[in-house]
Amino acid sequence: MAAIEAVLFDLDGTLLDTAPDFYRIMIELQQVRDMSPVPFEALRTRASDGSRAMLKLAFGEDIQELHLEPLVREFLQLYETKPVASGALFDGVPELLTHLEMRSLPWGIVTNKPRYLSERVLESLELSERCAVLICPEDVSQSKPSPEGLLLAAKQLNVRAENCLYLGDHQRDIDAGRAAGMITIACGFGYLKPDEHASDWRADLLIHRSEDLPQFIGELLA
Numbered sequence: 001m002a003a004i005e006a007v008l009f010d011l012d013g014t015l016l017d018t019a020p021d022f023y024r025i026m027i028e029l030q031q032v033r034d035m036s037p038v039p040f041e042a043l044r045t046r047a048s049d050g051s052r053a054m055l056k057l058a059f060g061e062d063i064q065e066l067h068l069e070p071l072v073r074e075f076l077q078l079y080e081t082k083p084v085a086s087g088a089l090f091d092g093v094p095e096l097l098t099h100l101e102m103r104s105l106p107w108g109i110v111t112n113k114p115r116y117l118s119e120r121v122l123e124s125l126e127l128s129e130r131c132a133v134l135i136c137p138e139d140v141s142q143s144k145p146s147p148e149g150l151l152l153a154a155k156q157l158n159v160r161a162e163n164c165l166y167l168g169d170h171q172r173d174i175d176a177g178r179a180a181g182m183i184t185i186a187c188g189f190g191y192l193k194p195d196e197h198a199s200d201w202r203a204d205l206l207i208h209r210s211e212d213l214p215q216f217i218g219e220l221l222a
Contacts, residue, residue, distance in 0.1 A: 001183060001220070002160075002162050002163050002183070003163060004105065004163060004164070004165055004183070004220060004221055005105070005106075005157075005159040005160070005163040005164065006105060006106045006107065006108065006132070006153075006154070006157050006159045006163070006164045006165075007100055007105060007106075007107045007108075007164070007165045007167070007217065008107070008108050008109065008110050008133075008150065008153055008154075008164055008165065008166045008167070008182070009107065009108070009109050009110075009166070009167045009168075010109070010110065010111055010144075010166075010167065010168035010169060010170065010173045010187075011109050011111040011113055011118060011121065012047060012048065012111070012113060012191070013047060013048050013169035013170070013187070013190035013191040014090075014167050014168055014169045014173070014187050014190055015089060015090065015093055015109065016084070016087060016088070016089055016090070016093075016121065016125070017087045017088060017089070017090050018047060018083075018087050018121075019040070019043065019044040019047045019087065019191065020086035020087040021079065021082070021083060021084060021085055021086045021087045022043060022047055022054060022079070023038075023040050023043050023044075023086070024085065024086045025075055025078045025079055026038060026043060026054060026055075026058050026075070028078065029055075029058070029071065029074065029075065029078075030058060030059075035058075035059075038057060038058040042057060043057060043058070044191060045191060045192070045193045045194060046191075047191040048169065048170050048190070048191040051072050051075050051076060051079075052068065052072055054075075055068060055071050055072060055075060056068070059071065076117070079117065080116070080117060080120055082124075083117065083120050083121045083124055084121060084124040084125055089125065090189065090210035090213075091210050091211045092209075092210045092211045092212065092213040092214055093210060093213060095213075095214040096213045096214045096217055097127075097130065099214055099217070099218060100217075101130065103221065105221070106132035106133070106157050106159075107130075107131065107132060108131055108132045108133030108134060108135070108153050108157065109122075109131060109133070109134050109135070110135040110144070110149045110150050110153050110166070110176075111134075111135070111136060112136075112137055112143045112144055112172075113136060113137075114136060114137060114138065115134070115136035115137075115138050115139075118134060118136050119134070122134070132157060133153045133156045133157055135149040135150075135152055135153045135156075136149075139152060140152060144172045144173060144175070144176040145171075145172035145173075145175035145176045145179070146176060146179070147176050147177070147179035147180035147181075149176070150164070150166060150176055150177060150180040150182060151180050154180070154182075161180045161181045161182050162181045162182065162183075164180075164182045164183065165182065165183050165184075165185060165217070165220070166180070166182045166183070166184050166185070167184075167185045167187055168184070168185075168186070168187060168190075169186070169187040169188075169189070169190020169191055169192070169198075170190070170191070171200075171201050173186075174186055174201040174202065174203045175201075177203075178202065178203075183204050183205070184203040184204045184205070185203060185204065185205045185206070185207060186198040186199070186201050186203035186205070186206045186207070187207055187210070188206060188207065188208040189207070189208060189209055189210045205220075
């Protein structure tokens with residue numbers, strides 16, 4: 001394995017357990033409409049699919065676009081106000097980031113989350129100054145699974161793509177990392193669907209528990 005010069009992460013479902021905040025907002029939207037709450041575990045499996053998919057789950061897959069768009073706007077406005085009120089970094093992530101920084105290894109994020117929301121999240125977590133690079137859809141012509149964002153991150157960090165680790169909890173993350181020539185790590189603790197298996201994504205490495213991240217990555221850097 002090549003010498004690791006940087007570690008890149010997907011955001012939601014990899015670094016950050018965002019599902020509790022998504023659920024908090026969804027329950028609020030449903031309560032004001034006198035609706036029964038959607039089950040948390042059902043919503044969690046849709047967390048990587050975006051606000052529209054989660055809202056369809058909660059309000060009905062056959063909801064008309066005319067009614068869906070206002071819900072999307074309301075959901076995003078509430079999320080932007082408090083993006084990290086219920087969720088938190090996954091267990092093991094704070095220790096991992098500290099370990100990387102102690103070794104003077106830059107870390108960054110390549111996400112399909114819009115920049116205005118990603119920056120609000122980093123501000124809320126007090127990670128803005130620590131994150132060496134943040135690549136969002138606005139920075140590229142194609143989002144993941146295109147490798148464009150990952151290659152741009154490596155370029156901005158002035159490291160070779162093949163010397164980067166990329167961690168993600170979705171098939172598109174691994175596809176993007178493989179296409180970029182990076183060392184890919186599938187995070188089986190993220191937002192997988194019931195019939196989905198991270199072992200099927202053809203990542204270079206697989207981790208099932210976020211708590212194991214510091215030791216897992218530490219051994220790769222040894």
